Amino acid sequence: MLKTPPSELDYRQAVIDLKKIDPSPYQHRRHFDEDTLRELAVSIQREGLIEPIVIRPKRDRYELIAGERRFRAVREFTEMDTIQAQIVVASNLHARRISAAENLQREDLSAIETIEAIAEIVDAELMEDEEYAAMGNKPADRVKTLLGKLDPVRRSEELGYEVASEAKLTSNKFIGSVQEIFKNLSKPLKWLSFYLNDLPLLMDFCEEVQEVSIQHHLNKSQTRALAKLKEASEEEFQRILTPFCRVDHSTGRQDQTPGLSGFDQVDHDFHNINISDLSAREIEEIADNAAKKEALIERNRPRRSPSLSLEVKIVLMSRLGIPADRIAARLKVNRKTVLNYAHNPPLFQSIRELLEKGVCVPEVSEELGCPEPLIWSITLEGKSDQDRFESLNWGLRTWDHWYFNDVDYRFGDDWPGRIPAQLVGHTLFYFTQEGGLVFDPMAGGGVVADTCLAFNRRCWSFDLVDRPETRPEIEPFQWNPETLVWPVTGKEKPDLIFFDPPYFKKQETHYPQESISTLSRNKYLEFFKELFPLFREHAKAHARIAFLNADWREFQGVSATEEDPEQSIFLSDYIDLLKDSGWQLTHIVDCPLPTQRFLPNMVSRMHKNRTLGVVRRSLMIGRKK
């Protein structure tokens, strides 16, 4: 609805000195491609100016209203001093309207420029209204505010809700004009679709994305995908903007980051590819992969266990289901203090508030001095186990082969023999239920307890090594082969015993003197023979044991044929002991050790000696008979 259509104004033809024409203050076009301006200049010189530019008198000079490209082409790329123009006497408002309408008719407008031009038209049409003019400082701001006022009224009316009278008044006043303006656009559009689908590109996307979108003439879907990519990874965003990217043609991959295989396989070879050649789907795929990579890098960032405050220690231990008496004894405080913090933790409130504000888990952890797994336990509250896998970015394994490239640094401390939290997560998924009690007799770096937090399982952990400040939840205890006893009193019994002991002599030098790794082969096996029945006795009816171990073979430095089987311990030995002590074997899951730590010269030495190494590790699952 142009209140005074441009055709009704008086136009006069003239030839005007280029130097007397000033640019339009209403031109919002940001990108003029030099090559196309040159081409246009050549065609104007050959065929003349088919459509004159539109100008208006301004004091003793002229101001451009429409025809910015033609004006620039002639001024910058021809020898011409004058240009054919239509002179029109127009108010500021009319000049704006003509300029905006002309702008939108151009065929080479990018998606962002089109949205900008539509906002400009709407704004120019409504600007005379004082209420509208006060809705913001810039055209797009005002348009967004106005349409934002119309939308809730429309929705409430649709749902049959009462609408506030003030909102109704504004809506009634503007809705007709707005509908009319959108209907009269050169390509008619629904105002609601413009508000919901188009305007966010201009208002919510950062300038850099908009600039790239304009320069490369991206469509709306490509622009949205590009914004997604920028949010996922600045590095990837910059990388796809560089036409000549680093590509390792020997591998076909870029940016090899250890442990990222699986995500980088679908990377595109951007060599010589322009962003506009990529479809929205392709850009989105890159964004998704970049997001996964970033998540993995974040996950692999080594963390340090902070010393915890008393409140955090109590909350952490209570969350793991450790009874108040044991917490009080461990922390040397009275039971009342424990119950105070455990039942009304103001800490939870602070955690939830930060999470609601969108602060990410590691930052909340740092800000409140809480271990990250405790924050995960709150972040993932109420989710299904499958959703927890998804949130943690872990693929759920369907088959009995659980191979993980690397540990997840968010769970557990740096510890000799540390296992991936994903392995624990899968055990919890398949063999326990929410709220169940898990028992970890040799907890080491605490990965089982940490994973239990994320999966809302309770967990009691024990280890030789005592770290009261950073790991109060791991209670100090030695399973003494001479006098084996159960470490806790009370009626409660575990649903699952997750048992990850030292694999005989492996890592022997890294564990304390009292570790079972110092025992002889026979004593070591004797230890399990005594321990498995004790576990069985104290586990719940139908409880499970998940026992992680590997074949022990003295393979180093000898050929496979020279190995002495009398010195070996095989999985079958443990299985026999489990069965003999009343555990029924139900599953054996392969959990191979990653091989990437074996250096090439070590491998070639093994080849030379015909040494057959051990990376097979198995999780033996048993059920209490």
Ligand SMILES: C[S@@+](CC[C@H](N)C(=O)[O-])C[C@H]1O[C@@H](n2cnc3c(N)ncnc32)[C@H](O)[C@@H]1O
């Ligand atoms: C393989 S590590 C456990 C690693 C742990 N699952 C992790 O991922 O961090 C075995 C642990 O058993 C502990 N340990 C060895 N002998 C023990 C004993 N007799 N009593 C209690 N703990 C023992 C060691 O201190 C070590 O931390």
